[in-house]
Amino acid sequence: xxxxxxxxxxxxxxxxxxxxxxxxxxxxxxxxxxxxxxxxxxxxxxxxxxxxxxxxxxxxxxxxxxxxxxxxxxxxxxxxxxxxxxxxxxxxxxxxxxxxxxxxxxxxxxxxxxxxxxxxxxxxxxxxxxxxxxxxxxxxxxxxxxxxxxxxxxxxxxxxxxxxxxxxxxxxxxxxxxxxxxxxxxxxxxxxxxxxxxxxxxxxxxxxxxxxxxxxxxxxxxxxxxxxxxxxxxxxxxxxxxxxxxxxxxxxxxxxxxxxxxxxxxxxxxxxxxxxxxxxxxxxxxxxxxxxxxxxxxxxxxxxxxxxxxxxxxxxxxxxxxxxxxxxxxxxxxxxxxxxxxxxxxxxxxxxxxxxxxxxxxxxxxxxxxxxxxxxxxxxxxxxxxxxxxxxxxxxxxxxxxxxxxxxxxxxxxxxxx
Amino acid sequence: xxxxxxxxxxxxxxxxxxxxxxxxxxxxxxxxxxxxxxxxxxxxxxxxxxxxxxxxxxxxxxxxxxxxxxxxxxxxxxxxxxxxxxxxxxxxxxxxxxxxxxxxxxxxxxxxxxxxxxxxxxxxxxxxxxxxxxxxxxxxxxxxxxxxxxxxxxxxxxxxxxxxxxxxxxxxxxxxxxxxxxxxxxxxxxxxxxxxxxxxxxxxxxxxxxxxxxxxxxxxxxxxxxxxxxxxxxxxxxxxxxxxxxxxxxxxxxxxxxxxxxxxxxxxxxxxxxxxxxxxxxxxxxxxxxxxxxxxxxxxxxxxxxxxxxxxxxxxxxxxxxxxxxxxxxxxxxxxxxxxxxxxxxxxxxxxxxxxxxxxxxxxxxxxxxxxxxxxxxxxxxxxxxxxxxxxxxxxxxxxxxxxxxxxxxxxxxxxxx
Numbered sequence: 071x072x073x074x075x076x077x078x079x080x081x082x083x084x085x086x087x088x089x090x091x092x093x094x095x096x097x098x099x100x101x102x103x104x105x106x107x108x109x110x111x112x113x114x115x116x117x118x119x120x121x122x123x124x125x126x127x128x129x130x131x132x133x134x135x136x137x138x139x140x141x142x143x144x145x146x147x148x149x150x151x152x153x154x155x156x157x158x159x160x161x162x163x164x165x166x167x168x169x170x171x172x173x174x175x176x177x178x179x180x181x182x183x184x185x186x187x188x189x190x191x192x193x194x195x196x197x198x199x200x201x202x203x204x205x206x207x208x209x210x211x212x213x214x215x216x217x218x219x220x221x222x223x224x225x226x227x228x229x230x231x232x233x234x235x236x237x238x239x240x241x242x243x244x245x246x247x248x249x250x251x252x253x254x255x256x257x258x259x260x261x262x263x264x265x266x267x268x269x270x271x272x273x274x275x276x277x278x279x280x281x282x283x284x285x286x287x288x289x290x291x292x293x294x295x296x297x298x299x300x301x302x303x304x305x306x307x308x309x310x311x312x313x314x315x316x317x318x319x320x321x322x323x324x325x326x327x328x329x330x331x332x333x334x335x336x337x338x339x340x341x342x343x344x345x346x347x348x349x350x351x352x353x354x355x356x357x358x359x360x361x362x363x364x365x366x367x368x369x370x371x372x373x374x375x376x377x378x379x380x381x382x383x384x385x386x387x388x389x390x391x392x393x394x395x396x397x398x399x400x401x402x403x404x405x406x407x408x409x410x411x412x413x414x415x416x417x418x419x420x421x422x423x424x425x426x427x428x429x430x431x432x433x434x435x436x437x438x439x440x441x442x443x444x445x446x447x448x449x450x451x452x453x454x455x456x457x458x459x460x461x462x463x464x465x466x467x468x469x470x471x472x473x474x475x476x477x478x479x480x481x482x483x484x485x486x487x488x
Numbered sequence: 489x490x491x492x493x494x495x496x497x498x499x500x501x502x503x504x505x506x507x508x509x510x511x512x513x514x515x516x517x518x519x520x521x522x523x524x525x526x527x528x529x530x531x532x533x534x535x536x537x538x539x540x541x542x543x544x545x546x547x548x549x550x551x552x553x554x555x556x557x558x559x560x561x562x563x564x565x566x567x568x569x570x571x572x573x574x575x576x577x578x579x580x581x582x583x584x585x586x587x588x589x590x591x592x593x594x595x596x597x598x599x600x601x602x603x604x605x606x607x608x609x610x611x612x613x614x615x616x617x618x619x620x621x622x623x624x625x626x627x628x629x630x631x632x633x634x635x636x637x638x639x640x641x642x643x644x645x646x647x648x649x650x651x652x653x654x655x656x657x658x659x660x661x662x663x664x665x666x667x668x669x670x671x672x673x674x675x676x677x678x679x680x681x682x683x684x685x686x687x688x689x690x691x692x693x694x695x696x697x698x699x700x701x702x703x704x705x706x707x708x709x710x711x712x713x714x715x716x717x718x719x720x721x722x723x724x725x726x727x728x729x730x731x732x733x734x735x736x737x738x739x740x741x742x743x744x745x746x747x748x749x750x751x752x753x754x755x756x757x758x759x760x761x762x763x764x765x766x767x768x769x770x771x772x773x774x775x776x777x778x779x780x781x782x783x784x785x786x787x788x789x790x791x792x793x794x795x796x797x798x799x800x801x802x803x804x805x806x807x808x809x810x811x812x813x814x815x816x817x818x819x820x821x822x823x824x825x826x827x828x829x830x831x832x833x834x835x836x837x838x839x840x841x842x843x844x845x846x847x848x849x850x851x852x853x854x855x856x857x858x859x860x861x862x863x864x865x866x867x868x869x870x871x872x873x874x875x876x877x878x879x880x881x882x883x884x885x886x887x888x889x890x891x892x893x894x895x896x897x898x899x900x901x902x903x904x905x906x
Contacts, residue, residue: 213882227881236879236881238881360859361866362866420876427877428870431849432859449881449882451779455842455879456879457878457880458838458876458877459876459877460875460876460877461873461874461875461877462647463629463643464645
């Protein structure tokens with residue numbers, strides 16, 4: 071199944087969500103779709119939505135205060151009925167029907183598994199619509215795919231648009247048994263996992279995206295938010311979250327770097343002021359192209375194996391991060407998408423794209439995990455690669471050039487927010 | 489140090505080798521440079537040169553029969569003196585002075601280590617000159633580099649030429665101690681190695697090359713011939729050869745495929761008729777992009793861990809393979825370098841370049857070994873990547889198109905020579 075979502079007009083809120091699965095297309099615009107889900111009494115489920123997404127949804131800062139209540143509240147029968155309506159209303163804005171299906175999502179709507187699936191679908195939809203709008207009419211291809219071994223996903227790709235060279239936003243919800251190789255990989259990351267005949271039943275879901283713009287003055291963004299559940303041989307369940315958002319500019323713009331990091335810091339600070347500095351450093355360490363001695367970009371946040379302080383709080387933190395994606399990036403795209411550029415600047419962008427490919431294919435754990443997993447959807451995994459890239463032997467930018475300036479930051483990461 | 493070798497004129501033999509290390513440039517042309525080294529009495533050392541290189545050097549088939557003598561002959565004093573002259577004469581045609589230096593090469597001129605270093609230098613020089621001639625005046629950059637931990641190399645790169653988009657021919661001769669990681673990697677390949685405090689003194693040398701032409705009707709070639717020596721904790725030495733030559737066309741041309749494989753088969757058959765089928769299959773198995781279910785190209789030959797029947801015979805086999813490079817490839821380049829092509833054909837080439845990058849960064853053992861080895865020269869290792877590449881989401885060629893035709897062969901390798 072392959073469908074197209076075209077960004078209509080240019081006015082905010084005028085963008086029509088595509089509803090490819092039978093229901094009439096919703097008439098609600100982007101600005102109201104997140105806000106519509108927030109009702110008194112269901113704070114725990116949706117509080118995170120009010121985080122950085124406030125800037126997007128126009129809810130204002132007041133809503134952030136609601137985040138003090140962190141324990142789930144048992145719903146009354148009436149509330150449960152309202153929840154069902156709300157669930158299908160929210161699903162109406164998605165790019166495609168959720169992998170698990172409405173009935174299943176309803177039956178365990180209090181579970182973090184269901185709430186995370188709703189969050190990643192919502193994130194995909196919000197990002198795709200914001201990008202389609204910025205791209206002034208470009209098309210998102212929507213592919214809904216199934217995985218033979220269990221689960222499936224929705225891949226949304228905008229290729230060769232007006233502003234974006236390649237923008238992919240992918241959701242996947244998969245389950246099955248982890249291969250021995252994957253189990254080993256997790257063990258090496260400090261997890262002790264008790265397998266049964268070397269097998270581990272698992273469920274993994276996430277939203278991941280790489281956006282490569284055409285203009286070398288518009289940076290590339292990558293984000294990924296994911297949730298894992300593993301059932302050990304003795305029936306105990308392990309769960310954890312992982313994720314991050316990071317920026318890869320071709321040229322350094324300090325104002326943009328500060329805006330980007332500040333937005334992410336605000337999302338983190340709502341939960342714990344220690345998170346941003348810790349995850350900022352983790353990001354600089356993770357996106358390191360060891361053989362070049364360079365980071366892939368100017369960082370952002372990155373975390374993995376997050377299983378504290380509680381599942382609820384971890385989920386809400388991830389929710390805040392997901393809601394920060396559009397406000398940390400889209401203003402930068404709007405600011406620079408019409409900047410003039412020279413052929414030399416385009417060439418430098420292509421060389422940096424080459425480095426992006428090097429990181430993704432040589433080091434990125436998600437990509438390596440995906441390529442090594444039988445039955446995984448290669449087109450969705452390698453969606454992260456740019457449309458075009460270049461490798462030039464011994465290319466060294468002149469001293470004090472703008473190319474040398476960004477290289478310096480890639481070699482020695484800076485603190486952008488104090 | 490960076491020097492340029494420009495292919496002069498177009499007439500064969502008029503190409504002047506550059507002698508960047510103090511001696512006056514040799515006036516001998518390409519056609520005589522290999523032949524000049526072959527004298528009666530030194531059959532064992534140079535017999536392999538007469539292999540497929542006959543086509544290049546104009547020596548005729550008669551010389552192949554000399555390969556029956558496979559044991560080294562102890563030289564008389566006079567012969568030794570002549571050897572010295574011959575050694576410096578042969579070095580005069582190289583792209584740069586050999587890494588080990590003339591004095592060292594002379595002092596152990598009977599050793600396979602020295603003879604292999606001469607062979608890889610000679611191969612580099614022959615290939616570079618043949619390519620420069622075909623490229624009608626393009627420039628080879630010659631970089632001679634040293635490795636802090638021991639040894640060094642010579643990288644010759646022709647970038648953005650008339651015929652070639654990027655042509656790199658690299659020689660390296662390195663020594664030192666293998667890292668624990670590298671030792672583990674070798675253990676997993678079936679070698680049992682006794683280390684001393686986890687360390688292994690080693691010496692490795694090789695010539696490796698990837699040639700990416702501009703015209704989508706001219707295939708990419710890759711070759712690599714290498715020699716390893718390792719000294720174990722108890723003083724015993726292990727040695728082995730590895731190598732191969734393989735072709736990656738954007739479009740299938742059966743005549744070219746047959747010529748390429750036939751030339752390699754002839755080089756192998758001089759030594760043992762079992763070698764070609766064995767190494768042809770190994771090549772198809774090795775250059776496999778598992779996540780795509782495709783081979784990188786239409787194969788050729790590939791072998792590793794070659795340590796039989798004797799060091800001498802293994803060396804002579806490698807020599808024959810090295811001498812087959814120019815005759816198996818250059819005629820194909822000459823045949824197609826002026827073929828007209830469409831923008832669609834160029835685009836398909838770019839997508840195949842993307843696959844080339846995927847193989848090299850995800851699977852190629854040499855690249856992975858290089859990237860993981862501290863102090864290795866990244867620019868030389870990643871010289872193999874094309875100048876430009878492309879990744880397009882869900883690109884599927886129409887059935888029965890010429891693009892589908894090559895994909896079919898990449899998915900189901902064919903026997904080209906019976």
